[in-house]
Amino acid sequence: MSIKFERVDVSLKKQVIDAMRKAIVEGSFVPGQKLVERELCQWFDVSRSLMREVLQQLEAEALITIVPFRGPMVSEIQLDEAKSIYAVRQALEALAGAGCAQFASESDIAALQTNLALIAQCQGAADQKALVNAKNEFYNVLLNACGNPVVKEILTGLNNRINSLRRLSMGQPGRLTDTVHELQEIIDAIRNRDAQLASRLCAEHVGKAANIALQVMAKQTEEVSSTKDVATHQ
Incomplete structure (x- = not known):
């Protein structure tokens, strides 16, 4: 290579x-x-x-x-670290959503809608790279339009770190359908210039994704711990 x-x-x-x-x-x-x-x-x-x-x-x-x-x-993200990252991401995405409702142009909103359509097209796809790329591009538009370069810088770094967790949550049955619905509600709030609603919906979206990813991580951690216990006692 x-x-x-x-x-x-x-x-x-x-x-x-x-x-x-x-x-x-x-x-x-x-x-x-x-x-x-x-x-x-x-x-x-x-x-x-x-x-x-x-x-x-x-x-x-x-x-x-x-x-x-x-x-x-x-790098591998441990459960406690993942909880902290999601908490920070939830707060910052709420700020990004509010800012986007205030500052996004009509072309920004159209780009969000286009990228959401690409996310929706990934339902049932075996390769998650296209889904991750479409979701990342959706957030690129959101963060570029939010009017806060500090939020953009920090959230971009956090999103890069937790893409493995995002694949984990989006890979759960039914999650992608829910994600498309949640993101559409966010776009609608931004289009209506409702900063308070956009902020709340962004926070709720991250909270739901976090709950799923953290539950899967906790289960995996328990399984690894159980396997080690069995191996120790053999």
Whole structure:
């Protein structure tokens, strides 16, 4: 595998960071996966020194963890950390929804509607990459139109970190149908310039997604713990 880039205005380092980030967000690199520096250099056709700078940036974004004596791996989110991230995301998305109701242009609202249609088309699809990309693009429009660059910056980072959890919640039976309905209500509130309603609906949407993802995570944690207990007593 070899991934090469044109030497254009965007620096090579930024291109590699963006490509690595996208691979993690889309799930091509999965949580807990060990990343071999030599292989990464070959794949991206870059030097080891540049790749180390890339990994340092992704570590700063909490997308990878550099483990002493073991090297880099894709970060895994634990249950307590997930609860904290969802709580912060819920508060910030409420702000983003309110801001979007105040500042979004008609073209922004049309873009939200277009991206929601793409999300709806993903129902029943085996590959979740298209769904994740459509959901991310929906949020890109929402955050660009909310009028608050700080909210945009923080939420973009949080959403990048929890894409594995979003896939977990959206993969539950019936969740995508509910998601489409919830996002349509948010768009309608934004179109009607009802900032208070848009804020509440955004918070409720995140709360519902959080409940599902955290329940699945808690169940998985219990199953892992039980397996370890059995192994210990054998």
